[in-house]
Structure formats: structure tokens, C-alpha cells
Amino acid sequence: MRQSGAESLLRLTDLHTFIGESHILQGVSLDVAPGRVTVLLGRNGAGKTTTLRSVLGLTPAAGGTITFDGGDITRERPHRIVRRGVGYVPEDRDVFGGLTVDENLRLAQRPGTTADGMALVHRLFPDLERRAGQRAGSLSGGQQQMVAIARALVNPNRLLVIDEPSKGLAPVVVSQVTEALAAIKGTTTILLVEQNLAMAQALGDDAVIIDNGRTVYTGPMADVTADEQLQARYLGAGHSG
Ligand SMILES: Nc1ncnc2c1ncn2[C@@H]1O[C@H](COP(=O)(O)OP(=O)(O)OP(=O)(O)O)[C@@H](O)[C@H]1O
Numbered sequence: 067m068r069q070s071g072a073e074s075l076l077r078l079t080d081l082h083t084f085i086g087e088s089h090i091l092q093g094v095s096l097d098v099a100p101g102r103v104t105v106l107l108g109r110n111g112a113g114k115t116t117t118l119r120s121v122l123g124l125t126p127a128a129g130g131t132i133t134f135d136g137g138d139i140t141r142e143r144p145h146r147i148v149r150r151g152v153g154y155v156p157e158d159r160d161v162f163g164g165l166t167v168d169e170n171l172r173l174a175q176r177p178g179t180t181a182d183g184m185a186l187v188h189r190l191f192p193d194l195e196r197r198a199g200q201r202a203g204s205l206s207g208g209q210q211q212m213v214a215i216a217r218a219l220v221n222p223n224r225l226l227v228i229d230e231p232s233k234g235l236a237p238v239v240v241s242q243v244t245e246a247l248a249a250i251k252g253t254t255t256i257l258l259v260e261q262n263l264a265m266a267q268a269l270g271d272d273a274v275i276i277d278n279g280r281t282v283y284t285g286p287m288a289d290v291t292a293d294e295q296l297q298a299r300y301l302g303a304g305h306s307g
Pocket residue numbers: 085086088090108109110111112113114115116117157
């Protein structure tokens with residue numbers, strides 16, 4: 067647990083979010099400390115994606131507060147939140163299949179970005195540099211996930227928000243994505259949703275578990291890894307919901 071707001075880059079306090087008439091988030095609170103990786107865990111349908119979408123302003127919260135670097139962003143529009151330096155890698159990836167890898171990356175660049183971001187992306191994902199002229203829609207699922215992550219990384223990020231990067235990927239590709247994220251860990255603050263416990267353990271410093279739209283656990287990621295009862299209670303056997 068963080069002791070004061072000064073230690074949080076991102077703080078969610080008692081967040082409530084509706085989708086239509088459904089009261090999906092019913093009290094999500096979490097802190098993301100600067101320079102650390104916070105993993106958001108919870109079974110299928112717990113509200114992980116909705117939490118991230120509320121942070122980005124895509125599914126705005128109806129109650130509670132979201133502060134970023136001490137400023138209230140609860141009611142801020144998505145483009146303004148992104149301009150504060152929040153990179154988002156959505157669960158469904160949203161890669162433009164008809165465009166090339168390079169076009170996908172250039173479209174994602176915000177005005178005023180430098181060549182550093184593109185250089186970083188090519189260093190982390192040499193495969194993408196080789197396939198710069200290839201249509202993104204012709205890539206494997208793993209390569210498309212790398213494009214999705216790379217699109218966030220071409221910009222300087224103060225916070226990177228990533229939704230289940232391992233979803234639907236073969237174990238060998240999960241390892242590649244884990245390595246790439248491990249390489250930027252320490253230089254970028256990350257809020258990561260991940261149900262793959264091995265990946266969560268490899269990357270996570272702090273863990274938050276939500277269940278039925280509420281925060282039920284906050285503590286070190288290593289404690290979650292070691293606590294099978296906690297896993298059985300909130301993450302479910304096989305994490306299949
Ligand atoms: N567009 C929608 N309309 C209605 N209900 C929705 C919608 N999107 C999500 N929900 C519901 O909100 C709840 C939380 O969904 P959310 O996608 O945030 O869960 P999640 O933890 O990300 O799940 P998963 O692990 O499957 O990605 C679920 O009960 C889901 O059925």
C-alpha cells in the first residue's frame with residue numbers, strides 16, 4: 067500500500083463505472099507507483115478492461131476519482147489524457163490490418179515526438195523493422211500484438227496501460243512479449259492487466275486484484291504468486307472464469 071498521494075503516479079479512489087444500466091465497477095481503488103509495474107488481476111468479467119477504459123476516459127467513471135501526477139483526470143476526455151503521456155494498448159489490439167507495420171506506427175506518433183521512440187521499437191522488436199512494409203493484417207497474432215505495443219512505445223510515455231498482452235498467444239510468443247516489456251521495465255511506469263500468472267510474476271512489482279468490480283486485494287505481486295488460496299479464491303482454477 068502506498069502511504070501518500072505523492073508516491074502515486076496514478077491513483078484510483080472508489081471508482082464506480084456503468085456500462086448502460088449495468089453497474090460494472092463498484093469501488094475500484096488502486097495506486098500505481100512511479101517506475102514500477104502494477105499488475106491488475108481478476109477473473110474473466112471482473113472489470114479489468116472497464117477499469118483501464120475508465121482511466122483512459124473511454125468509459126468514463128460515474129463516481130470516485132482518478133488522479134494522474136496529482137491532477138484530477140476523472141472527467142477528462144481521452145485525447146487529453148493520452149496527451150498527458152498515457153500510452154494504451156487495448157485488449158483487442160485494434161491494429162489497422164490494411165496498413166503496413168510502418169504506417170501503423172507512424173499514425174500512432176503524436177505531434178512533436180522524436181526519432182527515439184521508433185528506434186526503441188526497432189530495438190525491442192527487430193522483427194517489426196524487417197516487416198515494416200508488410201500489411202499488418204498478414205502478420206501472426208503475436209506480431210500484431212507487438213505492433214499494438216509498439217504503437218504505444220513510439221511516443222514518450224509517462225504511464226503505459228496494457229490490457230492482457232498474452233491473450234491468445236502461443237507460449238513462445240508470450241515469452242517474447244514478456245522479454246520486450248521486461249526491457250522497458252524500470253524506464254516506464256506500467257499498469258498491466260494480465261491473467262497469465264507467469265507473465266504477471268515476471269514483470270509485476272505490485273498487484274491489485276479486483277472481483278465483481280471491487281478491489282479485494284492490494285500487495286506485492288510475489289505474495290500473490292506464493293498464495294494459492296488467494297489465487298483459488300479470486301483468480302479461479304485455470305483462470306477461465
Ligand atoms: N459493452 C458491454 N455491455 C454490457 N456489459 C458489458 C460490456 N462490456 C463489458 N460488460 C460487462 O462488464 C463486466 C466487466 O467486463 P470487463 O471487460 O471489464 O471484464 P474483464 O475483467 O476485462 O474480463 P476479461 O478477463 O474477460 O477480459 C462483465 O460482466 C461484462 O459482461
